[in-house]
């Protein structure tokens with residue numbers, strides 16, 4: 039259960055936030071897992087074994103480009119050296135998919151087990167995440183879709199898919215509309231555990247990077263910016279190792295301002311999404327208590343510091359909660375907030391996905407459409423997100439329902 043005021047315990051910088059005993063435990067576990075090490079760190083491991091330096095490159099390519107699952111799969115390395123690594127306690131160390139839930143819409147939700155037995159959830163959405171219903175795709179995607187369709191048969195190629203990735207076991211941020219929040223925070227994921235979720239899902243779907251177009255959204259369990267260093271290490275592994283371009287990645291934050299300012303200085307970084315969910319500080323404090331720490335004005339001023347790539351836009355996510363933040367006056371107020379000179383942006387409207395144990399209600403479709411219309415009247419690009427995997431509790435804000443009772447779900451697990 040979350041503590042009475044989890045927000046009060048959030049500090050910056052994050053070093054020392056976790057207890058020493060927890061850090062020591064996971065450092066020890068991480069020693070055995072090769073997946074998660076950077077190229078430099080692998081080179082140090084190889085150097086200690088007395089093997090030639092090029093073995094580090096072979097190991098790096100096997101772990102991240104070939105996405106091997108066991109040391110025996112690394113046939114570029116001599117068997118004697120693989121045995122030596124095993125005897126020294128090393129393994130590839132990818133997390134594994136413990137359970138899969140299949141939605142009628144093709145979405146799959148995975149319960150992914152980590153080395154210490156903790157679990158997180160990861161979601162595969164074929165055809166994208168439906169994030170921009172209305173104009174459909176990001177700039178440039180249409181051309182690539184046509185090219186892929188011409189060159190590949192649909193049976194053999196996922197021409198487009200999005201993977202939703204978790205960054206923590208649970209979450210401390212306590213957004214009132216989110217089921218993950220009800221778990222509180224158990225621990226941060228390591229870089230290997232974050233990138234490892236992607237690797238196991240890519241392997242399950244036999245994805246070929248370079249042929250298939252994969253988008254990543256860091257919108258699963260946890261606040262990525264409260265696990266900032268591990269999260270950014272994972273991004274570098276995914277970009278430099280696995281080969282997914284960072285403009286195909288989007289990280290969503292509840293608004294951890296010091297981390298946004300640090301993110302603004304990163305040479306390699308995903309696109310930014312802000313989970314806003316309210317048109318003013320009063321409502322945002324109610325639904326997202328993090329606002330007491332960094333209010334909307336401070337948050338928007340930090341967002342303006344992030345340099346954008348050509349054609350990039352910052353996404354503002356807005357969960358529509360019936361009777362709370364979904365009125366015409368709220369839409370007008372939000373339009374005013376979004377009039378930020380020089381900042382290309384869009385608003386993704388997410389109709390709240392229901393569940394037991396909460397008093398929020400889902401707005402009627404016409405209310406969501408009117409809200410969108412009001413924003414568009416003010417020239418704010420606004421899209422209603424199509425929920426994915428509702429029947430398996432894979433939609434926004436629903437993760438970590440697996441271990442909570444799933445009553446009456448149409449999901450099938452394997």
Ligand code: SF4
Nearest residue numbers: 209211213216219260
């Ligand atoms: S919405 Fe995101 S940041 Fe907020 S409690 Fe849920 S997982 Fe944490």
